[in-house]
Amino acid sequence: MKKTTGMDRAATANWRPATKALRGGTWRSEHGETSEALFLTSGYTYDDAQTVADRFAGSAQGMTYSRLQNPTVAMLEERIALMEGAEACRTQASGMAAMTAALLCQLSAGDHVVAARAAFGSCRWLCDNLLPKFGIDVSIIDSADNAAWEAAIRPNTKVFFFESPANPTLDIVDLAHVCSLARAHGITTVVDNAFASPVLQRPMEFGADVVAYSATKLMDGQGRVLAGAICASKQWIDEVLMPFQRNTGPTLSAFNAWVVLKGLETLPMRAFAQSRSAVELGEFLEPRVLAAGGHLRHPGLPSHARHDLARAQMDATGPIFAFDVGTRARAFAVLDALKLIDISNNIGDARSLMCHPASTTHANMTEEARAAMGVSEGLLRINVGLEDIADLTEDMDQALAAAGM
Numbered sequence: 001m002k003k004t005t006g007m008d009r010a011a012t013a014n015w016r017p018a019t020k021a022l023r024g025g026t027w028r029s030e031h032g033e034t035s036e037a038l039f040l041t042s043g044y045t046y047d048d049a050q051t052v053a054d055r056f057a058g059s060a061q062g063m064t065y066s067r068l069q070n071p072t073v074a075m076l077e078e079r080i081a082l083m084e085g086a087e088a089c090r091t092q093a094s095g096m097a098a099m100t101a102a103l104l105c106q107l108s109a110g111d112h113v114v115a116a117r118a119a120f121g122s123c124r125w126l127c128d129n130l131l132p133k134f135g136i137d138v139s140i141i142d143s144a145d146n147a148a149w150e151a152a153i154r155p156n157t158k159v160f161f162f163e164s165p166a167n168p169t170l171d172i173v174d175l176a177h178v179c180s181l182a183r184a185h186g187i188t189t190v191v192d193n194a195f196a197s198p199v200l201q202r203p204m205e206f207g208a209d210v211v212a213y214s215a216t217k218l219m220d221g222q223g224r225v226l227a228g229a230i231c232a233s234k235q236w237i238d239e240v241l242m243p244f245q246r247n248t249g250p251t252l253s254a255f256n257a258w259v260v261l262k263g264l265e266t267l268p269m270r271a272f273a274q275s276r277s278a279v280e281l282g283e284f285l286e287p288r289v290l291a292a293g294g295h296l297r298h299p300g301l302p303s304h305a306r307h308d309l310a311r312a313q314m315d316a317t318g319p320i321f322a323f324d325v326g327t328r329a330r331a332f333a334v335l336d337a338l339k340l341i342d343i344s345n346n347i348g349d350a351r352s353l354m355c356h357p358a359s360t361t362h363a364n365m366t367e368e369a370r371a372a373m374g375v376s377e378g379l380l381r382i383n384v385g386l387e388d389i390a391d392l393t394e395d396m397d398q399a400l401a402a403a404g405m
């Protein structure tokens, strides 16, 4: 492999975001291929026995096995680290593999975690079911209440875990406040940044320690593969994450890494265009939803309780928002009347997709827990895609009318 400028941190660190997304991490073989090569290999061969012994001992650099390293995966990791402004990144097979690894690699029985109430269903499952099973206590708090974070700290608190914006209620966490509070108490912050991507929000600029991703969402952006990623300091990745990751094996496949590399090339354009359309569609919908007695939660609109904070810590507010139409029956009627927008529970896709969180992404929680975090029976979540905004507005207009709104 030929080291290109894409693998040279000193050269790439000064690139602007769009250049990082397109060329960061590019590492060419002796053929000089334009597009990143796809290395579908599980293992590697060596010229002599001492070479492999040195690599296993860590005294020589080089790949040994694709659970540990793969050139295509390494390109993706370098690109994400660069975009995030992180020293290092490791990828995982899915967003949930990333969240699980980011938590379990650093927690032990007797530790305590403070986690946000508003969160993706499986992230809540980790906090409500998995961690307690291993003797790790979790306090669930209202993440939009700055005082609640401090009040929840105990002598054994090891981790703060949250999303911002949160799935699907779009709660916004005050990143600077919560991260500096954690620093002052020696607590590690783990931020699930899936709704924003490094293009729209870089939590490390506000003091976050670990930023974890579902790269399935905006990073792939075209609904093709599952992928996850964890960014942190090089020391944390090497010493805290890697012993867990290399031995438990939540590894991302080279093929999926290659697909995400292609997705990242257009991420800056997609993320800003979809954010703009989401604001426009939100502005169109809000009066109709309010007139029908519901409400709309969109960090890009002034009606959001933390609109100013969202605009201050994000470069744009993202493609996703949620609105309440009162009842499950009416939410289903809106979905069933859609002609262009698909009924689908994915997000970050270039296609507009809509779902009913209470019966899909958050169906594994109790109704009380859903209600407490704002996932009501009438709540709909939309991912606004790259279709012409006029077509999206027309489709929503007729779907709301069909549902009597």
Ligand SMILES: *Cc1c(COP(=O)(O)O)cnc(C)c1O
Pocket (backbone or CB within 6 Å): 094, 095, 096, 097, 099, 120, 122, 123, 163, 167, 192, 194, 195, 213, 214, 215, 216, 217, 226, 227, 228, 347
């Ligand atoms: C989708 C999602 C995940 C899980 O990611 P997968 O790639 O589906 O495993 C985690 N957190 C948030 C906020 C998500 O939206």
